[in-house]
Amino acid sequence: AAEDACRITLGQANQVRPKLPLLKILQAAGAQGETFTLKEVMHHLGQYIMVKQLYDKRQQHMVYCGGDQLGELLGLESFSVKDPSPVYEMLKRNLTSAAM
Numbered sequence: 691a692a693e694d695a696c697r698i699t700l701g702q703a704n705q706v707r708p709k710l711p712l713l714k715i716l717q718a719a720g721a722q723g724e725t726f727t728l729k730e731v732m733h734h735l736g737q738y739i740m741v742k743q744l745y746d747k748r749q750q751h752m753v754y755c756g757g758d759q760l761g762e763l764l765g766l767e768s769f770s771v772k773d774p775s776p777v778y779e780m781l782k783r784n785l786t787s788a789a790m
């Protein structure tokens with residue numbers, strides 16, 4: 691029905707398409723496919739940090755990404771998860787809208 695078609699379209703509306711360097715990081719964390727919601731991108735990035743043990747075991751809000759592809763994308767050696775702004779800046783540079 692019309693509202694279903696609308697729902698499907700709206701459902702697609704909030705998909706984003708990571709650029710290749712970011713997509714490779716998400717796939718290393720187990721992501722499937724090429725378009726995601728922002729929430730999924732954040733989840734996979736969190737998994738990536740966990741899997742690659744980039745966070746400090748004692749100060750668990752600190753991420754040391756220097757020498758990792760994530761650090762290349764962020765242009766940072768380290769950051770605190772308490773200040774997401776560098777991550778949002780990186781996503782602005784590395785995500786395109788996947789709207790139809």
Ligand SMILES: C[C@@H](c1ccc(Cl)cc1)n1cnc(-c2ccccc2)c1-c1c(C(=O)NCCN2CCN(C3CCCCC3)CC2)[nH]c2cc(Cl)ccc12
Binds near residue numbers: 750751772774
């Ligand atoms: C609020 C949220 C967040 C989300 C986005 C941002 Cl830009 C900052 C902060 N957050 C809070 N701590 C973390 C975190 C900390 C250390 C290691 C991994 C993740 C996260 C991040 C998540 C996530 O999806 N988080 C789910 C719950 N997390 C709690 C922390 N948990 C671990 C903490 C270290 C010890 C093991 C559990 C994992 C699940 N995704 C991220 C992606 C990046 Cl680029 C950076 C950080 C995170």
